[in-house]
Amino acid sequence: MAKEKDVTIYDLANELNISVATVSRALKDDPVVSKKTKKKIFDLAEKMGYRTNLFARNLRTGATRTIGFLVHELNSNFINSVLSGVEKITTEAGYDLIIAHSSESYTKEAANARNLFDKRVDGLIASLSFDTRSTDHFRPFIDKGVPVIFFDRVEKVKDTTVVVIDNYKCGYEATSHLIEQGCKKILHVTSSLSRNVYAERYRGYRDALFDNGISLDEKLVVVNDLSERAGIESAKKMMAIDPLPDGAFITNDFVAAAFIKALKEHGISVPGDVAVVGFNNDAIGHLIEPTLTTINYPGIEMGEVAATALINHLKGVSNISRINTVIINSDLIVRESSLKKGK
Amino acid sequence: MAKEKDVTIYDLANELNISVATVSRALKDDPVVSKKTKKKIFDLAEKMGYRTNLFARNLRTGATRTIGFLVHELNSNFINSVLSGVEKITTEAGYDLIIAHSSESYTKEAANARNLFDKRVDGLIASLSFDTRSTDHFRPFIDKGVPVIFFDRVEKVKDTTVVVIDNYKCGYEATSHLIEQGCKKILHVTSSLSRNVYAERYRGYRDALFDNGISLDEKLVVVNDLSERAGIESAKKMMAIDPLPDGAFITNDFVAAAFIKALKEHGISVPGDVAVVGFNNDAIGHLIEPTLTTINYPGIEMGEVAATALINHLKGVSNISRINTVIINSDLIVRESSLKKGK
DNA sequence: ATGAAAGCGCTAACAA
DNA sequence: TTGTTAGCGCTTTCAT
Numbered sequence: 001m002a003k004e005k006d007v008t009i010y011d012l013a014n015e016l017n018i019s020v021a022t023v024s025r026a027l028k029d030d031p032v033v034s035k036k037t038k039k040k041i042f043d044l045a046e047k048m049g050y051r052t053n054l055f056a057r058n059l060r061t062g063a064t065r066t067i068g069f070l071v072h073e074l075n076s077n078f079i080n081s082v083l084s085g086v087e088k089i090t091t092e093a094g095y096d097l098i099i100a101h102s103s104e105s106y107t108k109e110a111a112n113a114r115n116l117f118d119k120r121v122d123g124l125i126a127s128l129s130f131d132t133r134s135t136d137h138f139r140p141f142i143d144k145g146v147p148v149i150f151f152d153r154v155e156k157v158k159d160t161t162v163v164v165i166d167n168y169k170c171g172y173e174a175t176s177h178l179i180e181q182g183c184k185k186i187l188h189v190t191s192s193l194s195r196n197v198y199a200e201r202y203r204g205y206r207d208a209l210f211d212n213g214i215s216l217d218e219k220l221v222v223v224n225d226l227s228e229r230a231g232i233e234s235a236k237k238m239m240a241i242d243p244l245p246d247g248a249f250i251t252n253d254f255v256a257a258a259f260i261k262a263l264k265e266h267g268i269s270v271p272g273d274v275a276v277v278g279f280n281n282d283a284i285g286h287l288i289e290p291t292l293t294t295i296n297y298p299g300i301e302m303g304e305v306a307a308t309a310l311i312n313h314l315k316g317v318s319n320i321s322r323i324n325t326v327i328i329n330s331d332l333i334v335r336e337s338s339l340k341k342g343k
Numbered sequence: 344m345a346k347e348k349d350v351t352i353y354d355l356a357n358e359l360n361i362s363v364a365t366v367s368r369a370l371k372d373d374p375v376v377s378k379k380t381k382k383k384i385f386d387l388a389e390k391m392g393y394r395t396n397l398f399a400r401n402l403r404t405g406a407t408r409t410i411g412f413l414v415h416e417l418n419s420n421f422i423n424s425v426l427s428g429v430e431k432i433t434t435e436a437g438y439d440l441i442i443a444h445s446s447e448s449y450t451k452e453a454a455n456a457r458n459l460f461d462k463r464v465d466g467l468i469a470s471l472s473f474d475t476r477s478t479d480h481f482r483p484f485i486d487k488g489v490p491v492i493f494f495d496r497v498e499k500v501k502d503t504t505v506v507v508i509d510n511y512k513c514g515y516e517a518t519s520h521l522i523e524q525g526c527k528k529i530l531h532v533t534s535s536l537s538r539n540v541y542a543e544r545y546r547g548y549r550d551a552l553f554d555n556g557i558s559l560d561e562k563l564v565v566v567n568d569l570s571e572r573a574g575i576e577s578a579k580k581m582m583a584i585d586p587l588p589d590g591a592f593i594t595n596d597f598v599a600a601a602f603i604k605a606l607k608e609h610g611i612s613v614p615g616d617v618a619v620v621g622f623n624n625d626a627i628g629h630l631i632e633p634t635l636t637t638i639n640y641p642g643i644e645m646g647e648v649a650a651t652a653l654i655n656h657l658k659g660v661s662n663i664s665r666i667n668t669v670i671i672n673s674d675l676i677v678r679e680s681s682l683k684k685g686k
Numbered sequence: 687a688t689g690a691a692a693g694c695g696c697t698a699a700c701a702a
Numbered sequence: 703t704t705g706t707t708a709g710c711g712c713t714t715t716c717a718t
Contacts, residue, residue: 008695019705024697034703049483051461055402056695059710075423083417084446096458099442103427115439118394140392144349228626257630283571287600289632351711362689367713377687399711402694 007050015048016040027052058120066096067310068116070109070126072153074101076226077282078299079127082151085303086125093311095122104130104225110137117141123310128153130192130225147313147320149306153195161323163306165330167197170295171204173332174249174277177293179212181275181340183247186214189222189234189259190251201251201279220245224255231258238274239266247275247338253282253294260288260337275338290336302328350393358387370395401463409439410653411459413452413469415496417444419569420625421642422470425494428646429468436654438465447473447568453480460484466653471496473535473568490656490663492649496538504666506649508673510540513638514547516675517592517620520636522555524618524683526590529557532565532577532602533594541566544594544622563588567598574601581617582609590618590681596625596637603631603680618681633679645671 009023016023018037026033026041044050058064067090071079083099090097100116102109109129116124117140124141126148135157141148142159154162178186188205190198206216222237224230234255238245250256256278260270270276270290278285278294285292305326313320352366359366361380369376369384376384387393401407410433414422426442433440443459445452452472459467460483467484469491478500484491485502497505521529531548533541549559565580567573577598581588593599599621603613613619613633621628621637628635648669656663 006695010695020696021698021706022704024695025704028697032703037703051483053402053463053695054461055398055463056710057697059396059398059402059712060695060697062710074417074426075420077418080418118397120396120398140394228630254626261630283597284627284630287571287604287627287631349711353711363712364690364714365688367711368688371713375687380687396711399694400713402696403711403713405694 006053007045007048008053009050011048012041012044012050015044062120064096064120064122065094066098066119066121067307068119068121068124068126069097069099070112070116070124071099071101072104072109072127072129074099078152078280078297081299082127082303082306085300085305086307087303089304089307089311093315095311095314102129106130106132113137113141117144117146121146123314124148125151125306125310127151128155128195130195133194147310149310149320151302151306153197155196159321161309161320161326163302163309163326163328164196165297165302165328167200168204168207170279170330170332171201171249172208173204174201174279174295175205175208176212177332177334177338178247178249178275178277179208179214181247181271181338183245183275183340184214185217185220185243185245186247186249187220187222187234187238187241187245187274188249188251189224189230189255191223191226193223198251201249205249226252226255228254228258231255231260232262235259235262235266239263239268244268245274247277249277251279253278253280253285253292256292256294256337257284257288260290260292271337271340275340277332277338281333286335293335293338294333296331296333298328298330349396350388350391351396352393354391355384355387355393358391359383405463407439407463407465408437409441409462409464410650411462411464411467411469412440412442413455413459413467414442414444415447415452415470415472417442421495421623421640424642425470425646425649428643428648429650430646431643432647432650432654436658438654438657445472449473449475456480456484460487460489464489466657467491468494468649468653470494471498471538473538476537490653492653492663494645494649496540498539502664504652504663504669506645506652506669506671507539508640508645508671510543511547511550513622513673513675514544514592515551516547517544517622517638518548518551519555520675520677520681521590521592521618521620522551522557524590524614524681526588526618526683527557528560528563528586528588529590529592530563530565530577530581530584530588530617531592531594532567532573532598534566534569536566541594548592569595569598571597571601574598574603575605578602578605578609582606582611587611588617589683590620592620594622596621596623596628596635599635599637599680600627600631603633603635614680614683618683620675620681624676629678636678636681637676639674639676641671641673 009020012023013020026038100112135155148160151163193199222234278292281294281296285294312318352363355366356363369381443455478498491503494506536542552559565577621635624637624639628637655661
């Protein structure tokens with residue numbers, strides 16, 4: 001198949017004996033061009049299979065109408081709901097999305113950021129990876145005036161906006177709920193405490209214990225990744241503790257599911273012996289047995305809020321740099337896995 | 344923050360009193376430029392924060408080193424493993440990925456295809472959405488000589504390569520396994536039969552029944568989408584059948600999980616009353632109870648194979664147009680949900 | 687080993 | 703309402 005030469009506005013202009021300027025204007029539906037000429041041009045463009053050369057346009061205008069979406073992983077329900085929220089808004093506004101994920105690696109995240117910068121995105125929506133130690137890779141965007149919005153896993157960087165839930169409150173509520181159910185010794189399975197989300201939930205856990213007169217035992221805090229293996233390992237770790245904890249607050253539903261499964265295989269009953277609360281409200285939570293008590297984390301809404309703020313800023317409707325932090329509602333969903341007392 | 348002007352090769356050239364041609368050559372590590380000059384240029388580029396303008400380059404060269412990845416959904420484990428396989432290969436080869444998903448909509452798929460075409464991707468890897476009725480939107484790629492590879496949900500289009508598993512065989516094996524376990528009346532829950540994957544699995548189901556002297560009952564074939572709701576509805580549908588079927592072959596693990604859950608809630612035991620086989624080998628399969636018998640569908644491998652074929656073609660190492668179809672291995676994983684006979 | 691200059695396809699300021 | 707023309711930043715051919 002021979003590569004056909006692309007049709008350009010010059011071809012259209014030649015064919016119709018008009019200038020490229022008119023063609024260019026017609027193509028962007030400039031009201032200054034007469035209906036007749038427009039029609040002629042559109043028809044011919046269609047007929048000749050004309051496609052805008054975006055590189056030429058971008059080169060010329062310096063704007064790409066493209067938003068970067070930079071996240072740690074794509075295979076998480078939460079990130080996917082955020083993505084669909086973002087996509088809804090950006091699509092409506094006529095922006096394209098370039099998605100990059102870092103597989104939880106700082107190096108890859110930095111490389112992706114660099115890449116998105118080179119691709120000249122008009123704005124960036126990002127959630128940090130596990131081991132991101134610095135936010136220097138976002139500097140170029142900020143210096144150049146490209147708006148950056150962080151969500152979920154965030155870091156306060158000057159001139160950026162963050163969209164989050166109140167992780168502290170959620171951690172506090174989850175833990176309080178377990179205490180209300182009679183738990184006295186509560187395991188906390190979480191991830192890198194240098195990430196805000198986990199650090200905040202941990203603070204909530206700690207304060208809830210404190211406020212209820214339970215002393216914090218560092219041995220009950222298990223830091224791991226968000227894999228199935230992490231759930232199984234945490235379960236093993238817990239079973240080695242004597243006496244056995246009677247509750248567990250796990251910052252991820254998938255990990256919680258694996259955790260519960262492992263416990264049950266060793267004859268430990270949930271919630272009878274150990275009450276469990278997860279986090280995120282993934283679909284898996286009501287497919288397992290017992291169904292999982294969890295924190296509802298509204299991803300779609302978060303994505304919509306983040307994208308709307310960004311788009312409004314780009315349109316000049318509002319100025320993002322005034323907004324420091326947006327907090328989205330979230331709440332505890334009580335199901336079977338935590339109910340020691342019956343309903 | 345004022346938008347700083349981008350540094351260009353002209354700035355570098357001016358600063359060093361050399362020509363832009365030399366700078367351009369140095370930047371792409373052309374051996375013809377002396378080491379000394381190169382070093383000067385690289386150092387200055389670093390110091391001034393120079394970043395290549397990809398639009399200018401692409402406009403000039405006509406190649407983008409970008410691959411399009413066009414799929415129906417992103418929130419599926421299977422698609423995500425394919426993606427990670429693809430990404431591994433493309434990244435190694437120095438290609439970027441643009442990801443587009445159509446939310447199972449034909450219209451959106453066509454729009455995405457058009458968009459990727461405008462973005463001038465060098466190649467395309469795609470899996471069709473549910474209700475895709477035509478493949479005309481891939482024509483422009485083929486006509487222009489841009490290689491297209493389909494995987495999973497495919498359609499034979501001239502001059503394209505497809506990467507698939509043997510869905511017929513899998514359907515046959517899953518059904519035969521249920522029959523071996525003593526099932527005589529087997530429900531089949533699947534999705535749009537106009538998509539190759541479901542059509543083939545259905546053929547396998549039908550032939551396995553036939554080969555075992557069981558007559559096909561169209562009322563036992565339930566076509567639905569791949570949602571949790573689909574699982575629940577299918578369960579309800581089945582419970583209305585008298586006498587109750589004793590086996591179910593469900594072409595998606597997630598749907599199967601919801602299905603089993605619904606049955607159990609109505610006091611029907613799995614596998615005791617109904618033996619169940621799923622499809623895909625998602626993580627959820629061994630977190631639920633009973634653990635789910637399923638077909639292993641190796642996404643990563645599939646992604647690697649598809650991407651490798653594409654890249655090799657682009658590099659001119661091999662010619663894709665010779666290859667019609669690649670079939671990836673897949674097999675039955677027997678777990679608890681289908682074992683009526685014990686092990 | 688380096689430079690001069692044309693041109694990729696498009697937009698927009700200015701002119702008519 | 704339409705046309706002319708100067709670039710956007712880069713690569714590459716042809717000279718030197």
